[in-house]
Amino acid sequence: xxxxxxxxxxxxxxxxxxxxxxxxxxxxxxxxxxxxxxxxxxxxxxxxxxxxxxxxxxxxxxxxxxxxxxxxxxxxxxxxxxxxxxxxxxxxxxxxxxxxxxxxxxxxxxxxxxxxxxxxxxxxxxxxxxxxxxxxxxxxxxxxxxxxxxxxxxxxxxxxxxxxxxxxxxxxxxxxxxxxxxxxxxxxxxxxxxxxxxxxxxxxxxxxxxxxxxxxxxxxxxxxxxxxxxxxxxxxxxxxxxxxxxxxxxxxxxxxxxxxxxxxxxxxxxxxxxxxxxxxxxxxxxx
Numbered sequence: 587x588x589x590x591x592x593x594x595x596x597x598x599x600x601x602x603x604x605x606x607x608x609x610x611x612x613x614x615x616x617x618x619x620x621x622x623x624x625x626x627x628x629x630x631x632x633x634x635x636x637x638x639x640x641x642x643x644x645x646x647x648x649x650x651x652x653x654x655x656x657x658x659x660x661x662x663x664x665x666x667x668x669x670x671x672x673x674x675x676x677x678x679x680x681x682x683x684x685x686x687x688x689x690x691x692x693x694x695x696x697x698x699x700x701x702x703x704x705x706x707x708x709x710x711x712x713x714x715x716x717x718x719x720x721x722x723x724x725x726x727x728x729x730x731x732x733x734x735x736x737x738x739x740x741x742x743x744x745x746x747x748x749x750x751x752x753x754x755x756x757x758x759x760x761x762x763x764x765x766x767x768x769x770x771x772x773x774x775x776x777x778x779x780x781x782x783x784x785x786x787x788x789x790x791x792x793x794x795x796x797x798x799x800x801x802x803x804x805x806x807x808x809x810x811x812x813x814x815x816x817x818x819x820x821x822x823x824x825x826x827x828x829x830x831x832x833x834x835x836x837x838x839x840x841x842x843x844x845x846x847x848x849x850x851x852x853x854x855x856x857x858x859x860x861x862x863x864x865x866x867x868x869x870x871x872x873x
Contacts, residue, residue: 589624594669598651600624600644601670604635612702613676614638614852617667619685619708620778621739621764621771623649627684630837633845637852638680643670645690647781653773656780661788663781664693671698678702680852684837685709685809686778688800689785692821695798696790703851704798704821707844708834710809711817712785717808725779728772735772736764743834745805750831756838791820797855798824801847803832803839 589602602624614634618627624642634640645667647654654663667690671679678700683691688709695701713721720742727735744757767775798821802814811828818826829836829843837844 594673597646602642604640606635606639611639613679614640615679615681616642617683617687620775629841630845634849637849653777656777660689660785661693664690682848692791695794695796701796703796703855705848705851706800708802708809710813711787713783725776728776736761743808745807745833751839756835794821797851799851801827803836804828804830806834808834
């Protein structure tokens with residue numbers, strides 16, 4: 587896996603490009619959740635690349651890029667993603683997003699005709715209702731007490747349920763990973779959390795015509811079924827699904843099922859939109 591860094595309009599991006607062995611593979615764009623980076627989603631990326639010519643993208647302010655001030659909105663971040671798409675000469679793509687990246691992916695589908703489908707794992711339309719105060723408390727922990735932040739962040743995303751495979755092991759590993767994060771990654775988390783707290787979906791998301799799938803772990807204590815369905819109801823062609831024996835860390839607890847769900851729309855919807863081999867313009871861009 588090769589990870590590349592580029593600067594577009596004085597903003598830092600990181601990306602990895604997986605060329606599919608499938609002779610007629612369309613493009614895919616994979617966007618990660620908060621406190622995730624390209625290196626941590628290799629399993630999913632490799633699975634997606636079995637069907638897609640895949641770009642795994644860290645837009646400015648995500649992953650291991652420099653923090654992006656929260657004065658830039660989710661919509662601004664989406665425009666930065668569109669700048670990347672234009673730079674890479676991507677004519678169309680299936681969009682896949684985890685958690686924090688969901689609003690950006692939704693805004694992209696509302697503003698870019700090249701989006702073919704949208705698959706979302708553990709996402710909702712911003713931070714709403716009773717979640718807001720708890721999310722603000724996490725910001726205070728992140729700035730003052732890393733150990734408390736790791737503990738409370740994972741506690742808010744998981745449930746103690748024996749039916750969840752390797753639940754305790756995964757939660758413990760996730761806490762340890764947070765403790766190892768750099769100050770820059772924590773700063774990115776804080777800026778992105780403020781950005782998400784301030785996010786108001788564009789009215790145009792109700793006009794999205796692309797087929798969409800939103801799924802969550804059935805026991806997710808943060809993105810609950812009720813909150814996820816609120817987003818799904820705003821998207822005209824959205825199918826909602828839950829994964830059994832899973833919480834917000836469904837992509838770690840059930841990686842095979844997560845990959846299967848997130849790639850399904852691309853497999854179903856490609857049809858005559860297959861693009862053939864990677865065009866020379868993209869080869870030159872990623873070289």
